[in-house]
Amino acid sequence: MKASDLFIKALENEGVEYIFGVPGEENLDFVESLRKSSKIKLILNRHEQGAGFMAATYGRITGKAGVCLATLGPGATNFATPAAYADLGGFPLIMITGQKPINKSKQGQFQIVDIVQLFDPVCKLSKQIVNGNLIPSLVREAFRLAEEEKPGAVLLELPEDIAEEETDTPVIPPHPRFYAIGCDEVLTKAAEKIKYAKNPLVLIGAGANRRNIRRTISNFIGHLKIPFFVTQMGKGVVDESSEFFLGTAALSDKDYLHDYIKHADLIINIGHDVIEKPPFFMEHGGPEVIHINYKSAKVDQIYFPQTEVVGHIGLSLDRLMDLINEPTSYSLDSFLKVKKNVNEKIHAGSDSDVFPMKPQRVVSDIRNIMGYHDIIALDNGVYKIWFARNYPAFQPNTVLLDNALATMGAGLPSAMMAAMLFPNRKVMAICGDGGFMMNSQELETAVRLGLNLVVLVLNDSSYGMIRWKQSGAGFPDWGLEYKNPDFIQYANSYGATGHRIKSAEDFFLVTNEAFKSKGVHLIDVPVDYSENVKYLITDLINHKYEDGFIHPDDQAKIKNNQMNILKKQMI
Numbered sequence: 001m002k003a004s005d006l007f008i009k010a011l012e013n014e015g016v017e018y019i020f021g022v023p024g025e026e027n028l029d030f031v032e033s034l035r036k037s038s039k040i041k042l043i044l045n046r047h048e049q050g051a052g053f054m055a056a057t058y059g060r061i062t063g064k065a066g067v068c069l070a071t072l073g074p075g076a077t078n079f080a081t082p083a084a085y086a087d088l089g090g091f092p093l094i095m096i097t098g099q100k101p102i103n104k105s106k107q108g109q110f111q112i113v114d115i116v117q118l119f120d121p122v123c124k125l126s127k128q129i130v131n132g133n134l135i136p137s138l139v140r141e142a143f144r145l146a147e148e149e150k151p152g153a154v155l156l157e158l159p160e161d162i163a164e165e166e167t168d169t170p171v172i173p174p175h176p177r178f179y180a181i182g183c184d185e186v187l188t189k190a191a192e193k194i195k196y197a198k199n200p201l202v203l204i205g206a207g208a209n210r211r212n213i214r215r216t217i218s219n220f221i222g223h224l225k226i227p228f229f230v231t232q233m234g235k236g237v238v239d240e241s242s243e244f245f246l247g248t249a250a251l252s253d254k255d256y257l258h259d260y261i262k263h264a265d266l267i268i269n270i271g272h273d274v275i276e277k278p279p280f281f282m283e284h285g286g287p288e289v290i291h292i293n294y295k296s297a298k299v300d301q302i303y304f305p306q307t308e309v310v311g312h313i314g315l316s317l318d319r320l321m322d323l324i325n326e327p328t329s330y331s332l333d334s335f336l337k338v339k340k341n342v343n344e345k346i347h348a349g350s351d352s353d354v355f356p357m358k359p360q361r362v363v364s365d366i367r368n369i370m371g372y373h374d375i376i377a378l379d380n381g382v383y384k385i386w387f388a389r390n391y392p393a394f395q396p397n398t399v400l401l402d403n404a405l406a407t408m409g410a411g412l413p414s415a416m417m418a419a420m421l422f423p424n425r426k427v428m429a430i431c432g433d434g435g436f437m438m439n440s441q442e443l444e445t446a447v448r449l450g451l452n453l454v455v456l457v458l459n460d461s462s463y464g465m466i467r468w469k470q471s472g473a474g475f476p477d478w479g480l481e482y483k484n485p486d487f488i489q490y491a492n493s494y495g496a497t498g499h500r501i502k503s504a505e506d507f508f509l510v511t512n513e514a515f516k517s518k519g520v521h522l523i524d525v526p527v528d529y530s531e532n533v534k535y536l537i538t539d540l541i542n543h544k545y546e547d548g549f550i551h552p553d554d555q556a557k558i559k560n561n562q563m564n565i566l567k568k569q570m571i
Contacts, residue, residue, distance in 0.1 A: 024071020052082025379411025
């Protein structure tokens with residue numbers, strides 16, 4: 001059979017359902033082989049970046065590697081950002097790119113870039129296929145590497161002449177993956193620390209957001225009755241309506257929930273990955289940390305756990321519960337006090353009728369519209385912090401945000417993928433006007449696929465977050481404002497339905513109706529970010545830590561450096 005036919009059979013063997021991409025002439029043999037497949041569907045995108053983000057999100061949600069396709073040169077280089085997105089975020093992704101013939105070529109160096117070498121720093125494997133007989137082993141290895149902990153990106157380059165070779169090599173069946181757990185010595189040590197802690201606290205990070213361990217983590221928290229908080233990418237792993245939920249560490253320090261983090265004497269860190277902004281800063285003399293993850297900790301000045309449990313997270317937690325074989329009874333008085341204060345503070349302004357709308361009101365209305373299993377996918381901007389802090393997630397992968405690469409332009413494709421996988425759920429893409437325009441052409445793809453999707457564009461006619469940082473750094477307000485297209489006409493031109501919000505009262509009604517009427521809807525929402533400084537800097541600086549966790553005499557010392565710390569930690 002032709003090598004390209006074998007490649008498709010190898011992908012079918014891995015259970016691939018979709019290939020997202022923008023093919024070129026160097027992929028034509030591959031595309032023809034794909035046409036004959038009854039198991040894999042080609043999703044034609046309008047830009048390779050959109051294809052890569054959709055494939056990475058497929059991997060993120062399902063745990064199975066998503067697959068995307070591009071041609072050589074400029075097509076392949078457009079995969080660079082999705083590759084970094086998958087690499088940092090821990091999303092399994094397979095990128096297939098074309099290339100000119102490698103045995104004989106009559107086009108010199110036209111369009112030729114060393115893609116394999118270019119992608120090597122952001123991939124777990126970057127490989128050119130030089131012989132059709134190697135396809136089964138390379139595809140099997142690609143999926144193994146992409147999906148095993150920590151998941152990430154793999155690139156396979158298929159040259160034109162290799163794609164048309166004849167081969168009879170059989171495919172290689174996938175095999176299950178098994179992970180070891182920490183040794184009894186370290187597990188016993190961790191169990192003793194948990195048993196004798198007075199104020200333990202669980203942190204749930206991105207590495208815990210895996211399908212096979214979520215129930216175990218919930219059981220661990222419920223069984224031991226330990227309060228927990230989450231990183232931005234750990235949202236939803238455990239139901240955040242839980243009585244033990246403290247909040248989301250959207251900032252690294254000085255936020256209201258850090259009152260209790262400083263009060264804790266032990267932090268059980270489940271699945272935190274340092275690719276995320278630190279949810280807290282470790283200090284010598286502060287709370288001890290138990291690191292529980294598939295891989296050992298990356299130690300630096302702000303993260304140096306005293307105990308490390310390395311191996312399968314779920315199995316390690318099961319073993320810990322066995323070792324803590326007696327009921328625990330931690331005092332929750334301080335936790336409940338801080339939790340009450342956190343909820344009061346972060347929801348201030350959520351009922352404001354001011355227009356343009358305050359982000360708190362936007363978050364509150366969306367939370368009331370979206371159901372238990374419904375999904376929001378956020379692009380990157382200051383609104384991400386508001387959603388991380390103010391929007392409780394009740395199920396895993398119902399808040400899709402990126403706090404690793406934190407790239408603009410991923411929100412819409414991510415939401416499209418979620419809408420494809422869950423056609424009976426409400427799905428909303430939440431974008432700033434700047435981020436939306438980076439991949440807005442995928443609206444056509446969403447319409448063509450017949451998706452049910454609401455796209456929320458938070459409009460301030462500028463790169464608002466950078467403009468805000470510019471102000472915070474003391475620079476003049478310059479160079480970051482622009483004019484947008486008429487988003488209503490823009491959406492309509494693609495076959496979507498556009499809406500413009502004219503008052504805070506309209507927002508809930510318009511958004512709710514958009515979901516009811518199905519199809520692709522874009523909602524243009526003027527938003528007021530003018531109070532970001534007040535709510536995310538000034539109020540936090542003036543906040544006095546509850547219950548005397550920090551002595552009043554130290555408040556003046558803290559204030560001297562808080563302003564700069566808070567400004568630097570905003571993403």
